[in-house]
Ligand code: ADE
């Protein structure tokens with residue numbers, strides 16, 4: 234099986250509808266608004282974020298998050314992944330009364346559970362939610378840096394890219410950077426190329442979540458290639474959310490051909506009827522990737538991973554040793 238690595242997946246967005254339905258039974262909650270016939274229902278980005286928030290609201294204890302993390306990393310390992318980074322959202326957990334350190338320990342324990350059985354490595358990128366605003370983002374950055382944890386190695390931002398301006402979030406990212414965290418932010422998904430330019434100019438990120446709409450600006454594509462900014466590309470998510478009308482019109486290959494470093498990721502797998510294995514299959518079926526191209530994506534993800542150097546070298550060795 235192709236060795237894989239994923240560096241862009243939201244933990245709440247990875248919740249299988251079956252697990253969410255089980256939790257709803259436990260909490261006597263109604264899911265009919267956002268789960269129908271075993272699938273999440275939504276029709277655009279705003280209603281997707283709404284379904285996502287409703288599913289998240291059923292993770293109410295640290296144990297629920299531990300189960301979720303274990304479930305996600307176990308599945309990822311079964312798909313051939315040796316490494317995964319998940320986005321955690323302390324804002325979502327706090328809304329359900331879960332304390333920051335409890336959340337981190339729970340996700341970390343879930344990763345350890347999967348590591349024991351499958352040898353998969355995992356790290357956590359704590360994220361702020363853009364549409365909750367810069368003050369909330371600052372609080373998340375302060376929480377993360379004042380409660381260091383060996384598995385929390387990154388800081389990021391998700392949510393609605395059209396809210397506020399990027400500069401508003403620079404203070405939060407500056408704190409995270411001073412705290413030694415790896416930085417990434419969603420941009421160039423629902424925002425155009427200017428959103429990516431602003432992110433590079435103001436947030437000092439090493440990676441961009443999505444970034445695919447950079448293709449609309451030739452100079453930006455050149456800059457991404459020159460600065461070797463790694464794009465966390467999520468093709469299945471982009472098509473589901475209609476960022477592009479079809480895989481044929483998706484710019485993955487045009488970005489690759491221009492020398493941009495790209496990786497393959499699932500984003501919010503059950504919401505988009507995907508997983509990492511399916512994304513690798515999509516790359517083969519729709520973008521003509523061969524085995525070497527897939528290995529290059531895995532290698533790029535490991536090189537861009539927010540991990541300590543000895544762990545990175547061990548992971549790269551596992552990838553190299555798997556080559557036929
Ligand atoms: N949060 C979860 N999935 C997201 C996405 N695709 N874009 C922005 N924020 C998100």
Ligand code: ZN
Nearest residue numbers: 243391442500
């Ligand atoms: Zn995302």
